[in-house]
Amino acid sequence: MVTIEGGPLQVNPVAIEPVICRNESTEIRAIPGGGSNTYQTFSWTSSPPGFTSSEANPVVSPVITTVYTVEVFDGYNTATGSVTVSVNQLPVVLLAPQDDPRVVMISPVEIGLCVYDTLTLSAGNPGSTYQWSNGSTDQTIDIGTSGISFDIQTYQVMVHDPITGCSNEGSITVYFTFQYCSYGIGEKESDDRLLVYPNPSVEGIFNIRIEGLKGETMLDVYTAQGKLIKSEVCSISPGSTYNSSLLLSRSGNGFYFLKLSNNEVVIIRKLIIQQY
Structure with a gap:
């Protein structure tokens, strides 16, 4: 004869953190009691479905509010209980x-923006607190550049909701070029006076062909962060075609910007290196 002490089998699951933010985790514990005091199996399921576990105290990472139900077997009987994790x-x-x-x-x-323009970036979420990468703690910041040449700027902001206690980060990269201006010096991605090939390049070598331009012409190459890494000057005679090669084989995979500029035009080309 088997004698069961400690009352009937029961289970009272709890969550260590019953309220979490999305992308966080919490441990849920079965906490059985009574019965034989030897708990042989644990079987967890969830609503909405998708989670199962046979551990006594699994760690969960729900993306929405979820009810977790556990069934405990002590060798003789089963008992079930549920706990909710709010997200x-x-x-x-x-x-x-x-x-x-x-x-x-x-x-x-x-995003792309004309070099002459200023822009207000808003982190939204009224009532939150803000920490921008430029040190601002306001909801919005105004950005711009010198208006003289091509520029790349990247901004991040951390937004904290004091009601939920949750935080999230946003990021944006702004390309200031003449290409996006409706006035001033002309610059067009489709301008066929500058031909660059192959692009992408697997060797980091780009052939340059310039025609329909004349005079002293600057060729500058920038990284995606706006750092000038290569610069050369060429002199183009009226009616002639200029051919050259741009060697970036040591620059590594990624994208770069080639800026052609003279007294007639500024043209920007995005260069892509895909070395294997």
Whole structure:
């Protein structure tokens, strides 16, 4: 005969952190009691479904509020219990202006802007606290450049919601070029007076062909961070074609910017190195 002491089998699951932010984790514990005091199996499931575990105290990382149910077997009987982990969503930080006709959307985190323009970046989420990479703690910052030449600027901001306790970061890279100006010095990505090939280049070697231009012409290469890494001057006779090679084989994979400038035009080309 088997004698069971300690009352009927029961389970009272808890979460160490019952309220978390998205992308965080917490441990859930079964905490069985009574029955035989020898708990042989634990079987966890979730609602919404997708999580299972046979551990007594698993770690979970739900993306939305989730109910976890555990079934405990002590060799004779089973008992079930549930615990809820509430998930607060992170602040949504979208720094790229959506309705500004001056802004050219390159990607969700990259925009183009005329070198003469200034732009207000907003971290949104009123009532939050803000920490920008330039030191500002305001909801918005104004950005711009000298208006003289090509520039690349990158900004990050950390947004903290004091109500939920959750934080999230946003980032944006702004390319200031004449290409995005509707006035001033002409600059067009489609300008066929500058031909660069192959692009992408697997060796970091780009052939340059210039025609339809004349006079002293500057060729400058910048990294994605705006650092000048190569510069040369060529003199083009009227009616002639200029051919050269741009050697960037030691620069590593990634993208760069070639700026051609003379007294007639400024042309920007994005160069891509994809070495294997």
